[in-house]
Amino acid sequence: MVRLRRLFLMGVILALALCAIGSSVVAQDALGTGGTFVIADALSNVELDPFITSWHSWPHYALFSTLLWKDKELNYVGYLAESWVASEDGMSLSFTLKQGLKFSDGTPVNAEAIKWNLLRYADEAVAAPAGADLVGLLLDVVITGENSFDLKLASPYAPLYNVLASLEIVSPTAYEAAGAENFKLQPVGAGPFILKAINTNTSYEFVRNPDFAWASAEIYQNSGPVNLDAFTIKFIEDEQTILSALETGEIQYSGIPTQNLADMQDNSDMTLTQITETGIRYIGFNTSKAPWDNVELRRTMSYAINKEEFAELAWNGQAIPVYQPLPPTIWGHNPELDAESIHYDADKANSMLDELGYADVDGDGFREQPDGSQWVVPMATVNGDEWKRQAEVIQAQFSDVGINIEINTMELPALRELTTTGTHDLFLLLYGFQEPSILTFFFDSGRKGGSNRSWFSTDELDALLVKADTDLNRETRFQTITEISRTVMENAPWIFLVAPNTTVGVRNEMKNWSFGPQGEFYYWNSWIEQGG
């Protein structure tokens, strides 16, 4: 009897063990397949040639692969690259590619192909916006084997990994056959999808790349091919149309405008996820023009802005106030700096304005300039409801301390051009980036008349920016970036406002997806459940 009981128990234990093993196997095999993932993204309505377009988005990530990628902890991992080693002086980077890589035209992704791509990005004559960092930096690509090569650099460059994680690799054979004029119409890469159709100004259609097998294992449990059959990007501009299409299931993914959140939260057909943008909204001063060359005036005006109230009124609470140039979603953000930054203090703003000679002489509620003349501060911003809301809140907050803001709206290209002329005053804008090297674009002295829209620089800041960009040690680089942020905070060429939250809705028939730390949507192991 005891023996029988023992045998029975052993049998149960064995059965349980087999179930455990089986369930893990079943879980692996239980990844579904099939379906067409459809999104609406008007910003994806750009050229597909990565050497030409300045905006890289969904279609490029679908068609092309990059050497590196970022995992969920923002560490760099291999995508096409298997491994890499940096030399001690940071002037050389040795790469080994994964085995068996190929472009969708069947040609191999080997060292020669990578060399062709990187040298093209680095070619000043090509003027590839995405490759601007490599111009003057990448001296050569030395082939050391069929799948290995060395990058030779003019100087160490800390943001290089981010650059290599963003440069899309195309098939040189296809590019040379099609020519620079036509490659955009028949792009060939080594990404998870292949282009099926370009419906100009309407949509891009992609189908699964059956040969794709090199998605980073740190991010995806199945390295490829993708589980979906197809992927379509529709260029719908109207927000309400996009929302309606999400509600009916014509698309499976969309951002939800803040004014529609309450309605969508009650919708049981989708899952809402909130992600913080990798960028901020800010007010910039043109520090090359009086009176904005006065740091005390800039700091004074910074005291007049209540960021919490701004987040509430302009963003329905769907934004995080920021007190430094980098938001929490970009590595380099130092939470300890917030306490050192300028926080809202209307009384202080008023008293400082009085001290600077800006007084309300005629009693109309608005201050005049120190010489007694009328003081109207033009603030340029972009056309659109989002910008109008923000500008009006800012106008009201400045008005509370007697500063008369005149809002001038314009199209984004016009605003960008205006800031290159150095004739502007204030501007309300945004940036979005994944790397702290964005600070170089905005505050390097050599970028005035370009991306340094505030025309602000100091010798000290220039030196710090160079130091940060050439320091390959993560720890010391972080300290340098903290110093840069502190310098920018103290000199106030910007008033930092908020890092907006975006709420994204994903239909429940879409399975097995997740978000990355910088808002990346991981969908290559997803599928669409039919009848959902």
Added chain:
Amino acid sequence: MQKYILRRLLISIPLILAIITIVFVMLRVAIPGDPVYTLAGETASPELIEAIRQKYGLDRPVWEQYFIFLGNAARGDLGNSLKFGEPVSSVLAKAFPFTVLLTVLSVGIGTGFGLLAGVITAVRRGSWIDRLSMLIVVFFNAFPTFWLGLILILVFSVGLRMLPVEGYSTWQHFVLPVITLSVGQTALIARLTRSSLLEILGGDYVRTARSKGLAERRIVLVHALKNSLIPIITVVGLSFAALLGGAVITESIFGLPGVGRLTIAAIADLDYPMIQGGVLLVAVSFVFVNLAVDVIYAVVDPRIHYE
């Protein structure tokens, strides 16, 4: 008539040329913004911006760009879209059929229902049918297009799931956009038909026809309506030409890849070649539609002769 048509076509050439010249110059001189900044991206250095400007020939003097454009346009080459990188003529050729289809359906259906409503209300003047119909007409005429389009989506697509929200691959995709555009057209034509017909129905010859014992239906539909068509044809022509330029809002709401949506996106991106191509298409459309309207006048009203 043939000589008249030929003369009108010849006269339109300098007109179209003037329109294109004005747009060309205004884009580069009067309208703020430089497309290079969109092409170069947010983080571009001044050197990259200049390199891209040279790449697209935007560093050349305006007059040089103009004559290059004219020379190419004479050969049918309107340049490449800065946004899409495709030839402008090819992009417009893909978009125009959608706009034509939407226009023909909307104007056709709107005019048909408008004529019907206008005739009924004119014949039943003063009755409850007249008052109710005019109330409905005024009501629908007050609807902004974008509002009507969104309401139709909410009701028929999201609520009733009868029709798709956006797209263009099936006939169902065109139902809501056509309704959106034809409602306004119906209202406009109905009011115009009613007032025009009422004026005609009060005329002496109509009184004579009635006294001769002609059937009322024949009087209204054969004699009076025909004579009231001139202003209606004018308005239909203008509506047709305007919609051929693209019903921007409707195309945007319903995701239709027509000329209007294309042109408005080009304006936002300062895609000079596309804007120029779109304007050229609209100008040519207006010329041909106006000419067609004049020819139809002569067909409808034998009193009209062209020399």
